[in-house]
Amino acid sequence: MIRIHPTAELSTRATVGDGSQIWHQAQVREDVTIGRNCVLGKGVYVDFGVRIGDNCKLQNGAFVYHGATLEDGVFVGPGALLTNDKMPRAINPDGTLKSVDDWDVGEILVRRGASLGAGCIVLPGVVIGEFAMVAAGAVVTHDVPDQALVMGAPARQVGYVCVCGHRLTLEYKCNACQRQFDLTPHIQEGNSP
Secondary structure, eight states, X not given: OOEEOTTOEXXXXXXXXXXXXXXXXXXXXXXXXXXTTOEEOTTOEEOTTOEEOTTOEEOTTOEEOTXXXXXXXOEEOTTOEEOOOSSOOSBOXXXXXXXXXXXXXXXXXXXXXXXXXXXXXXXXXXXXXXXXXXXXTOEEXXXXXXXXXXXXXXXXXXXXXXXXXXXXXXXXXXXXXXXXXXXXXXXXXXXXX
């Protein structure tokens, strides 16, 4: 069963999976696909053409713009913003108002299980890896490796996190759930904590 609050605006051209909930004053635009068992909180905005996988949570006031794709299990914190234009302008050089054809859409891919903290901003052209964690208020300008923890403006990697969400030790072990990870490929790629 799908639950849609009476104040939510859901385009007739959007697809919503079974078990999903869309709450107060949320807006879901045309050609959006929302998977099963998702929760869109109060005031969430999902721009046209966005793809959201199963079991995602978008907290109150999150904005996800055209060009974004969220895989399964993604968490988007309150007030988070996924943008789509690296060179925004209201007008063209000749002074005419820009139209939908006067700019290039930048894409964002948020991979399975990743978490975007409250008030973070993700710029276009970025891939956020599986189970990565973006700290509250971070400004993400570059790709984030799987399980990486990034924070700051611009966001910088400060460590790794477990799939359960806790920070890993320097030996890539989670003291909370005792999982151990081999993150050597990430380090060889120059993504050391």
